Amino acid sequence: MDAVDPVVIESAAALARHLRQGRNRLLAVLDWFAEAGMPQQPGAVQVPEPPVDAVREALVWVLRGTVSHQLIEVARSAATAGDEAQDALYALARRMIGSRGHRGVTHPALVRAALLADEDVPEGPEFQGMVHLVAAIGLGAQEVGADALAEAFGAYGMFGLTVEDWARMLGAAERGEGPPVDWGLLQQHADVLGPVRRASGEELMRARTVLVGLRGFYAMYMMHALFMPDTPGLAALRDLIDSWCMGPLLAHMISLNPSPRQFAESLTACLAPLFDQLYEALTTQLAQDPYIFRIPGDETGAAGFMDTWMSTLREQAAAAGERHGGGEA
Structure with a gap:
């Protein structure tokens, strides 16, 4: 017997992960497409791409219901x-x-x-x-x-x-x-359906890359609110988003744990040149200062960054408890 193509096996496994009884096949295709665009751990098997026609059909179907x-x-x-x-x-x-x-x-x-x-x-x-x-x-x-x-x-x-x-x-x-x-x-x-219908497979995958990238940049932007240590690199990324006046738009479209509907709407938005250009500008800025999680003068790098952040969160929580009577016996 001829060996089964590994891509076929991985495709079947990917579909099986997202397809369950009673669930629409198109939602499973969208989740598969999203998974295929996520960064992979070193040594992990790359998730194959679903058929582009199926992705386009799924996007149009979901967008019609938004x-x-x-x-x-x-x-x-x-x-x-x-x-x-x-x-x-x-x-x-x-x-x-x-x-x-x-x-x-x-x-x-x-x-x-x-x-x-x-x-x-x-x-x-x-x-x-x-x-x-x-x-x-x-x-x-x-x-x-x-x-x-x-x-x-x-x-x-x-x-x-x-x-x-x-x-x-x-x-x-x-x-x-x-x-x-x-x-x-x-x-x-x-017209949200037209761009999706006209998009090639490469354009849809590029929009997915832009969406995943912007999701990460937006997370770093918003974590500043939760006392994340400020570094020159992080400040530069936030300043770039603010100089483009894109904070409100990103807040409107980015979800860190999106449903298929949210994923479809955000992916469609990322077909627009504006979001592609912002992603490129942020990526360029990150390349100029890649050590965004390194506090100046702290040689422990990312580990020291996280220790400082956790310590700050504990201090702020304790101070808030004292102010509001949480520390009283």
């Missing part, structure tokens, strides 16, 4: 259905966006400062304004208006601009006093 896609479909159908349908769209959008948690993540430096001062952590940006963005996709930007769209864009913290900044710029464009806005780009970015 809140964002469903809202966009409802918004587009409401455009020609009268005022009652438009009112129903706003009500549905508020309910669906609110059900997912409608606040963004507070900047890690603000969280760290508040915890050190024993103060309440400031709330993150309000995302209910995203209702207006959904409405603009379906009803048209002119129908929604500059002030409402400014609220939506300001919630994301895009380009470091505030709601007031957006209102001034969009209002000037609306009155013909400033550069016109190409609202066609809004429709283009709202």
